[in-house]
Amino acid sequence: MTNDGTQDSTDSSNFALRPLSRRLLIGGGAALGVGMTTLGAPSAEAAPGTLAASWNGRSSRAAVRFLKGVTNAYRSTGPRLAQSYQDQSGLTDVAFTYDNALAIIALLRAGEGASAKALGDGLLYAQTHDETFTDGRLRQAYHADDFILTGGNAHFAYEYGLVGTAVGDMAWAGIALAQLARATGIERYRTGAVRIAQWIQDNTYSTTGLGGYTFGATAGLETRKSTEHNIDVAGFFRLIQTLTGQRVWRNRSDHAWAMVESVWNEEDGFFWTGSEGDGATINKLGSQLPLDPQTWSWLVRRQRAYAPALDWAATNLATTDTPQRLNSALTGNQKVTGVAFASGSLQADTSAQIDQYNPKPDSGAVWFEGSAQLALALALRNGKGDKAAAQDLLKAAIWAQDELGDGQLYNGKRIEGGVVAASSPLQTGFGFGYYPNLHVGATSWLVFAATGINPYVF
Template structure:
């Protein structure tokens, strides 16, 4: 087996059948460069309010297409039209539940109900699965074919994102949706949310459990239903949280056994000499040693809170640390601005700056800040609270707040202008993840939701 993870899919990679026609990575157009450098007074409270304003706008972009809806993941300029990723919407649920003064946010409930709708109105399956993404509004695809429906198609089925090949089902996406539904069940007491979360857990057990040497749970299935051979550390971290929540909410011990299986795989990915977690395995037998991603370092701590592995946060904050400035090769940061944080993986730091990230994509900036991961790290540092962690987290949060103020200006959702200075871009400049796709400076539901949870000290992975 090759030691590289170029062909090791991650939760964010395309999962459809025949995805080579899906414009490959994340966009079809070059990233917009933020305009303007004037800093306006904001502060954490104002920044948080504007973050929620963005989540609201992403959810309300297509009012003529009904109240059963998901939030569009990226601004229109990303070239993904009305795509709503399941993972991003699960995060939006959790961010809304962390919203100050909102005991059981109506928006969180509405998004949770939309996930349940997708689960029970899939055009092909009735087994509890969710797809990687859905369409939530009309558009005309690049080849001229129209996509006329909202989230609910004319025939009543959920509008699966077939145009871009987002038709597969990844265990990570399922776990996050299950975490969100379980959180809603705990907050509201509504049985429907727990039922949906249990269906997700049952699907994972039936379709992803493996008895391979490294154990754990496999990646999921592609759009044709074919099981994928990879086993992801990140996914198994997610499952420790989901299964733990299900054990607590249902009182059924079987979920604790399943949680232990997922956790055992995570522990097998620990590199004691380096102080970090590997990304997983391509075959269930051999550990994939490169690249090393950020999220396995931060999510492992958020989910497990293990003192013996807490050094993974230090690995992430030092080994993946970046500062993006306008004078960096391929940076799209405006002159006079600077952003600090972490990048996606060890491979992002050595990306080929002379070659596009993928066909039709721009060249990468090795120092591009991945704001979603920076928010993971800020929250994890606040959770750990070791000497210096509060100061480090504050610095990361300030960088994100500056990014919300200044980057991604003039972008739209559903053709509608966004509230001023609302929403975080996914990356300060184009960055190569090292896993075959990139992140770009488009305002993003997922990055914004993680920032909001970080500022609220709301750990979505500790529900057990």
């Protein structure tokens, strides 16, 4: 994308990204065989069906080097945040809160404590230096370059409309800070995590409609309830209970989980995406059935009654991208099989642009973050055929690490080992897309899947 917001058609290797993310729009163990350490923390939850292999170790180490590199892309001292997507993505130096939370956990579990703490301190700085709010909330995204403005405020990404606060973002930031607190014993991380938990409780707790927790402080979405967000809260509050020893947080976790259970589709074996705007009516739109609630529900609670959600995702969101797919970005003999973001990705209108800034979608595009998520969930379930299926999904993400994103930069620097968000332009069905841009979030999930780390647990 050029500086005036128009698509630069001369460079087909870079795809602009509309300034939105799924966290805004979806309303409706030990490391295994890779020599990673945990800074003295209790062992990470390990996948019973281990994915350990020589290529896992090589890929996870490369991914960690990438995450460390982007953490230091603009500065190597002081609190900071990592730019989420490569320079030419259309979002320049924007650092999404969710992506940085994932990077913190991945770096921490990989023994890169200094980098993990730098990003954690970045979240804490943003929490305590907002230009408007003093209640402990975080914005959806900030700038990685001039993160701290002249007056001392954290520079949130208002230029892109990323000014709201979503419960899912808050929960993931809280999970990351809780992981830091548990691993390091440093009180500031515990304090920050508890402030986030209290903000969620004070501002989004609901006893009406589907119950649970509402979307957050995001214009137009305040009353909606997201299954994904409530899963995040259920997992986060369990960690807060452990950190504080206060039973009330377990009760609050159960309150969030009750909302998740209320949107279970028993007949078809999957979770609906959430509610309509009234917070009570389940969103049953056939084009808005996403992967995340299926995988994350298993990572958080692992209740056998909901195990079919993983099978639903593995079957109904499976896709293969090849150069012959309409609007595919793949070339030559490239081919990759994985999963899509949601049902709407597979139903995408390939004749229409994803949005005014971006190209037409490939309805067979593979979402690599989701492929790694499902790989981890299947490995942890460890049922018949799960290990083989998990390995295939993980290999897809590793293939992308090796084959896609070459030449993409962070602050003008080439940093090896990252994973692109999608194999080709991908329509999510929720009004935004993913593209073949190097992505901190996708790279972090590769680390989790390759090493058997469940980010939701200590």
